[in-house]
Amino acid sequence: MTKRRSSGSFAALVDSAKVVVCCGSGGVGKTTTAAAVAIEAARRGGRVCVITIDPARRLADALGIAGELGNDTTRVVLPEGEMWATMLDARATFDGVIRRHARDEKQVDRILGNQFYVNVASRLSGSQEYMAAERLFELHNDDRFDLIVVDTPPSREALDFLDAPQKLMNFLDHRVYRWLIAPARGGLKVLNIAAQPILRTIGRVIGADVLADAIDFFQAFEGIEEGFRARAEEVQTLLRSSETRYVVVASPRHDTVNEAMYFVSQLGRTGVDTSAVIVNRLQPRFGKHSATKLRGEIKRLEAESPDSDELVLHRNMADLVAVADAEDKSIEPLLTFADSAIVARVALRADDVHDLTSIGSIGREIFGDH
Ligand SMILES: Nc1ncnc2c1ncn2[C@@H]1O[C@H](COP(=O)(O)OP(=O)(O)OP(=O)(O)O)[C@@H](O)[C@H]1O
Ligand SMILES: [Mg+2]
Numbered sequence: 001m002t003k004r005r006s007s008g009s010f011a012a013l014v015d016s017a018k019v020v021v022c023c024g025s026g027g028v029g030k031t032t033t034a035a036a037v038a039i040e041a042a043r044r045g046g047r048v049c050v051i052t053i054d055p056a057r058r059l060a061d062a063l064g065i066a067g068e069l070g071n072d073t074t075r076v077v078l079p080e081g082e083m084w085a086t087m088l089d090a091r092a093t094f095d096g097v098i099r100r101h102a103r104d105e106k107q108v109d110r111i112l113g114n115q116f117y118v119n120v121a122s123r124l125s126g127s128q129e130y131m132a133a134e135r136l137f138e139l140h141n142d143d144r145f146d147l148i149v150v151d152t153p154p155s156r157e158a159l160d161f162l163d164a165p166q167k168l169m170n171f172l173d174h175r176v177y178r179w180l181i182a183p184a185r186g187g188l189k190v191l192n193i194a195a196q197p198i199l200r201t202i203g204r205v206i207g208a209d210v211l212a213d214a215i216d217f218f219q220a221f222e223g224i225e226e227g228f229r230a231r232a233e234e235v236q237t238l239l240r241s242s243e244t245r246y247v248v249v250a251s252p253r254h255d256t257v258n259e260a261m262y263f264v265s266q267l268g269r270t271g272v273d274t275s276a277v278i279v280n281r282l283q284p285r286f287g288k289h290s291a292t293k294l295r296g297e298i299k300r301l302e303a304e305s306p307d308s309d310e311l312v313l314h315r316n317m318a319d320l321v322a323v324a325d326a327e328d329k330s331i332e333p334l335l336t337f338a339d340s341a342i343v344a345r346v347a348l349r350a351d352d353v354h355d356l357t358s359i360g361s362i363g364r365e366i367f368g369d370h
Contacts, residue, residue, distance in 0.1 A: 010344045011367045013275055014041050017245045019140060019148045019238070022278075023267075024249035025259035026154035029280035031055045032353055032362065033249050033346070034151035035063065035085075039356065040363030041147050042081030049073055049084040049139050050149040058354035071096065071135065073144075078356065084145070090131040094122045097134060101227035110220045116213035126171075129157075130164035130232070137235045156262065162270040165236035172225050172232075245275040248341070250334055252282055252327035257334045264338045276342040278366060279331050283324045284347040287317065291325055294318040344368070 014020060014037060022034040031052055038050035052063065060066040063085040064074040071092040073084040095112060102108045111117055121127060139148045152158040221228075238244060246267050250260035264274045289297075294317055301311040335343060344366040353359055 008342055009368055010276055010342050011044070013245055013342055014147070014367070015044070015046075016243070017147060018241075018243035019136065019150065020245050020247060021150040021152065022247050022249055023152045023158050023263050025156075025256050025263070028249045028251045028256050028260075029278075029346070030154070030249050031059065031151045032359060033247075033278050033280060033366065034149050035059065036359045036363035036366055037247075038083055038085075038147075038149040038363075039076075039078060039081070039360045040367050041149070042078055042083040043360070043363070044367075045081070046146045047082045047144060048147045048149060049086065049142075049145045050151065051086055051088055051136065051139065052151045053088060053153045055087075055151075056352075056354055059359070062354060062356050062359075073139075076356070078360075086139070088132055088135055090128045090135075091122045093131040093135045093138075094127060096138075097131070097228070097231070098224075101224040101231075103223055107220060107224070111217065114213055114217045114220060116210065116217040120210075120214070121217060126160075126164060126167055129161040130168050130235075132161045133164050133235045133239060134231070137231075137238055140238060156259075159263065159266045159270065162239055162267075162272070165232040165239070168232045169229055169236075172229050240272060244272075246272055247276045247278060248274050248338065249278045249280055250331065251280050252330045254330055257331055260334050261337050264334070264341075274338045274341045276344060277334060277338050278344045278346060279334075280346045281348040282345050283320060283327055285324050286320060289317065289321065291318060291321045294321060 020034075020037055020041075022030045022037070024030050031054070034050055034052060035055070038048045042048045050063075052060075052065065055063065055065070057066065063076050065085050065087055071086065071089050073086040076083040076085050098111050099108055102111065136148060136150055139145060248260050248263045248267070250256050260277070264277075267274050294314055298311065298314050298318060301308060301314060305311060335341075346362055346365050349358065349362075351358075353362060
């Protein structure tokens with residue numbers, strides 16, 4: 001059976017969601033649309049928090065999150081509605097996770113003060129992605145918010161956070177990890193493990209100190225991995241839940257359309273649907289005349305009043321319609337590919353959009369209320 005485009009509206013989609021994730025290739029307008037969706041959802045009465053990634057300076061100022069904020073959420077002052085914004089700080093999230101699961105302050109200090117943790121573990125790409133998912137889970141569980149809107153980084157790997165909880169669970173089950181932490185249970189010291197032939201070889205390559213720190217780091221985890229595992233399962237469930245909606249942002253150019261299709265297929269690969277496609281930066285259409293109708297009018301005017309302003313106007317109009325038609329054609333493959341997704345269209349603005357008023361108007365456009 002062929003799927004059919006959903007007849008639902010973007011508004012209905014967001015109203016029934018707890019999390020909305022905006023993804024897409026670089027520069028298409030992910031941060032702008034994530035902020036726009038948040039502003040409009042807040043105007044409609046939701047208490048909304050947007051997690052942004054590296055917003056343009058003026059947008060960060062408008063959202064009140066310029067500068068170093070750690071994991072704080074900042075209230076965004078809107079004419080209508082309650083909204084907060086935050087930037088993802090993977091390291092602060094990781095520290096928080098360790099504090100939550102550790103049995104006492106000593107264990108917290110041992111892990112947070114470990115050089116392997118400071119320099120390597122909290123920066124590894126897998127842990128960055130897991131912490132993005134973890135932070136989303138924390139905000140989702142925060143009673144202050146009804147809806148979390150997530151902006152994603154400009155990378156093809158942006159959706160890796162969907163797999164991150166499973167990877168963490170696999171890691172905790174991995175025999176190398178089990179083996180590394182096992183001696184801690186038997187009371188063996190780091191030095192004894194580091195003396196194993198294989199680790200002596202690794203130690204020669206990466207440095208004995210680094211190896212000792214790494215082993216100490218994993219051993220310090222003793223007793224808290226169960227908490228990690230249970231949490232990873234909950235995070236995984238949230239990411240796959242029907243209350244979490246994935247929105248792919250695109251613009252009407254062949255390369256970004258292809259990239260958007262890549263994102264739709266990546267979402268499908270991880271077992272989630274693309275709920276909506278936002279096509280941003282579309283040439284606005286003025287009037288309802290088709291290109292054919294305008295060409296007929298131009299022919300008539302060329303014969304009847306070749307020097308008229310009306311002819312110039314019609315020619316300009318025909319050019320704009322031709323661009324809009326070409327854009328519609330360029331996004332067709334994406335809309336066919338994501339054939340069950342709701343489609344929202346956003347017009348190209350004459351100026352960059354960085355302030356809350358213009359982003360709010362994009363929000364109303366996305367929700368079909370303009
Ligand atoms: N509809 C629009 N009309 C005009 N300018 C727009 C529109 N949407 C976004 N912009 C501008 O395009 C630029 C890129 O937008 P934005 O930062 O939201 O994209 P992004 O996908 O988050 O980028 P990155 O991949 O770098 O994170 C910004 O300067 C923004 O103001
Ligand atoms: Mg961005």
